[in-house]
Amino acid sequence: MNAKKNSLPIVVLAGGVGAARFLRGLALVNEPRATTVIVNTGDDTTLHGLNISPDIDTVIYTLANAIDAQRGWGLSEESWRAMESLNKYVKVRPENSNAAPDWFNLGDKDLATHFYRTARRAEGATASQITTEIARAWDLEQQILPMTDDDVTTVVELAEDCIAGKAGDAIGFQEYFVKYEHGVAVRAVTFNGAETARPNGLKQLKDAEVIVIAPSNPIVSIGPIRALHSVDETLQGIRNRVVAISPIVGGRAIKGPADRMLNELGYESSALGVAKMYSPIASTLIIDSADAHLREDIQALGLRCVVTDTMMVDSSVSAALAKTTIDAAIGQNQ
Amino acid sequence: MNAKKNSLPIVVLAGGVGAARFLRGLALVNEPRATTVIVNTGDDTTLHGLNISPDIDTVIYTLANAIDAQRGWGLSEESWRAMESLNKYVKVRPENSNAAPDWFNLGDKDLATHFYRTARRAEGATASQITTEIARAWDLEQQILPMTDDDVTTVVELAEDCIAGKAGDAIGFQEYFVKYEHGVAVRAVTFNGAETARPNGLKQLKDAEVIVIAPSNPIVSIGPIRALHSVDETLQGIRNRVVAISPIVGGRAIKGPADRMLNELGYESSALGVAKMYSPIASTLIIDSADAHLREDIQALGLRCVVTDTMMVDSSVSAALAKTTIDAAIGQNQ
Numbered sequence: 001m002n003a004k005k006n007s008l009p010i011v012v013l014a015g016g017v018g019a020a021r022f023l024r025g026l027a028l029v030n031e032p033r034a035t036t037v038i039v040n041t042g043d044d045t046t047l048h049g050l051n052i053s054p055d056i057d058t059v060i061y062t063l064a065n066a067i068d069a070q071r072g073w074g075l076s077e078e079s080w081r082a083m084e085s086l087n088k089y090v091k092v093r094p095e096n097s098n099a100a101p102d103w104f105n106l107g108d109k110d111l112a113t114h115f116y117r118t119a120r121r122a123e124g125a126t127a128s129q130i131t132t133e134i135a136r137a138w139d140l141e142q143q144i145l146p147m148t149d150d151d152v153t154t155v156v157e158l159a160e161d162c163i164a165g166k167a168g169d170a171i172g173f174q175e176y177f178v179k180y181e182h183g184v185a186v187r188a189v190t191f192n193g194a195e196t197a198r199p200n201g202l203k204q205l206k207d208a209e210v211i212v213i214a215p216s217n218p219i220v221s222i223g224p225i226r227a228l229h230s231v232d233e234t235l236q237g238i239r240n241r242v243v244a245i246s247p248i249v250g251g252r253a254i255k256g257p258a259d260r261m262l263n264e265l266g267y268e269s270s271a272l273g274v275a276k277m278y279s280p281i282a283s284t285l286i287i288d289s290a291d292a293h294l295r296e297d298i299q300a301l302g303l304r305c306v307v308t309d310t311m312m313v314d315s316s317v318s319a320a321l322a323k324t325t326i327d328a329a330i331g332q333n334q
Numbered sequence: 335m336n337a338k339k340n341s342l343p344i345v346v347l348a349g350g351v352g353a354a355r356f357l358r359g360l361a362l363v364n365e366p367r368a369t370t371v372i373v374n375t376g377d378d379t380t381l382h383g384l385n386i387s388p389d390i391d392t393v394i395y396t397l398a399n400a401i402d403a404q405r406g407w408g409l410s411e412e413s414w415r416a417m418e419s420l421n422k423y424v425k426v427r428p429e430n431s432n433a434a435p436d437w438f439n440l441g442d443k444d445l446a447t448h449f450y451r452t453a454r455r456a457e458g459a460t461a462s463q464i465t466t467e468i469a470r471a472w473d474l475e476q477q478i479l480p481m482t483d484d485d486v487t488t489v490v491e492l493a494e495d496c497i498a499g500k501a502g503d504a505i506g507f508q509e510y511f512v513k514y515e516h517g518v519a520v521r522a523v524t525f526n527g528a529e530t531a532r533p534n535g536l537k538q539l540k541d542a543e544v545i546v547i548a549p550s551n552p553i554v555s556i557g558p559i560r561a562l563h564s565v566d567e568t569l570q571g572i573r574n575r576v577v578a579i580s581p582i583v584g585g586r587a588i589k590g591p592a593d594r595m596l597n598e599l600g601y602e603s604s605a606l607g608v609a610k611m612y613s614p615i616a617s618t619l620i621i622d623s624a625d626a627h628l629r630e631d632i633q634a635l636g637l638r639c640v641v642t643d644t645m646m647v648d649s650s651v652s653a654a655l656a657k658t659t660i661d662a663a664i665g666q667n668q
Contacts, residue, residue, distance in 0.1 A: 085446035099453035112419035119433035
């Protein structure tokens with residue numbers, strides 16, 4: 001316990017790695033139990049019959065200090081015996097079969113999480129219940145919420161002929177992201193089921209003093225959450241309390257394909273492009289010092305703009321970024 | 335290749351460990367590619383969303399010399415990281431939940447087999463196709479057939495109040511066998527779906543020169559195969575070529591609960607009891623030297639009775655038993 005810790009009701013909209021790093025910093029400056037995290041589940045997938053929620057697991061493992069920091073996903077001190085043994089079957093599967101997918105690595109220790117989620121899902125438990133149980137297993141105090149308990153699937157439509165198939169082919173997000181290493185051009189991203197899915201955390205959003213849009217991919221991490229019925233409207237109504245952190249620094253994504261994806265889908269791959277996407281729902285954008293020259297253009301969009309160090313190379317930077325984020329929101333309110 | 339090897343078309347009806355040990359010996363005296371194995375799948379189960387076929391895996395792993403000989407199931411040089419990590423979730427599951435079942439051990443390497451089976455099942459492949467592919471992955475030449483491609487489930491009805499529940503409670507076979515360590519009394523065993531399930535291997539049975547009922551539990555290993563529509567009738571028609579090996583030696587099961595189960599269900603736990611169960615479908619029973627005194631009683635049932643060493647402590651004993659079995663069948667035919 002840190003005597004200087006705030007205990008503000010904060011909601012964070014989160015994707016994977018960038019959000020998880022921010023949340024670890026936030027836990028150092030705000031009471032974890034006062035924080036609610038709404039996590040993207042559009043890239044959930046099923047492999048080997050197992051229900052897998054990559055962003056939720058990344059958030060939970062990171063907050064539990066169990067993440068493999070080097071990789072940014074999965075558990076530290078992991079082993080890969082199950083995956084290694086799968087090789088034997090890759091060789092015998094029929095040509096038209098996608099069984100034994102060996103492009104998505106699942107560590108032996110990590111498997112227990114997917115086993116638990118799958119078994120609870122089969123018993124009829126909701127994604128919220130299961131996520132709460134998993135977070136408790138890892139001794140977390142934050143409330144971790146999947147963005148919805150309904151099925152929403154992020155589908156990536158390919159732009160051109162490539163190894164993945166032909167233009168217009170629609171593939172699952174994990175296939176795009178992991179199998180094809182997000183190296184194929186995209187012409188559309190859709191969130192199947194989003195219009196009818198009921199969002200989680202609307203009440204927490206309305207009650208929060210600070211709402212943070214984490215430095216996650218605006219299209220495939222924050223996009224699915226925004227696509228849920230009434231989420232964008234809710235955020236518009238509380239816009240003065242919403243602070244976004246740009247995941248684009250110097251025109252490039254810190255991690256992942258956000259920069260190319262923004263370009264491919266007609267946005268600008270810059271903090272200014274991010275500002276344009278978020279200006280309807282956020283009143284403040286936090287950008288990296290490297291983008292300080294964009295401040296005026298961003299302010300011209302009707303956003304406050306705070307310049308700071310957003311490269312979360314360690315948890316002290318994360319904590320400082322979290323503190324700056326909270327201060328920006330509170331300053332805005334006063 | 336052994337110059338003395340036979341190349342007879344042989345079909346073996348098989349359960350788990352005892353059958354697998356017999357099959358390893360058989361492979362030393364008869365061309366593996368001439369052998370068809372029809373394996374019990376009544377004790378198949380689903381855990382963590384994974385399709386698990388314990389008897390098929392025991393047969394395949396044993397024939398591939400990959401089995402953990404000490405345990406009699408699972409792979410050698412196995413690790414248990416996934417199961418160990420599951421502990422964390424056992425603690426948080428709700429009281430009415432059966433998620434994170436930690437009573438059925440799945441080794442990390444072994445998981446790949448369940449992953450493959452589950453993924454292929456989800457693609458619509460039949461149990462036969464999948465089993466053939468798995469056997470090929472392990473470089474086996476025998477034709478390994480699940481007893482049926484349809485769902486048949488062995489259900490164990492409890493006899494009395496016990497830790498497992500109350501009298502009449504019906505539990506799955508694995509729950510009985512593994513979770514309760516077959517330590518609870520049974521009052522009935524049924525094979526749900528057996529009447530309508532289509533058996534595999536009927537043609538091979540009719541074409542075989544020798545049919546062997548392996549030393550497996552007559553009730554829960556061979557019972558499900560016999561319960562399939564037309565299997566018993568088929569065996570009756572070829573009875574003169576069918577040789578059974580008693581799994582009961584000196585009144586006791588070599589492994590597992592066959593002895594108690596036979597008593598509980600009104601049979602005799604002895605080679606003579608086994609003879610009575612198999613006399614309609616087998617013309618020869620092979621019994622252990624320890625039971626030599628039962629030979630006349632068994633012959634009085636209209637069975638030939640061969641006395642030999644059936645304790646398969648190593649593969650040379652298994653091979654000798656296999657040779658004796660083949661000779662008995664061929665002698666019978668001549």
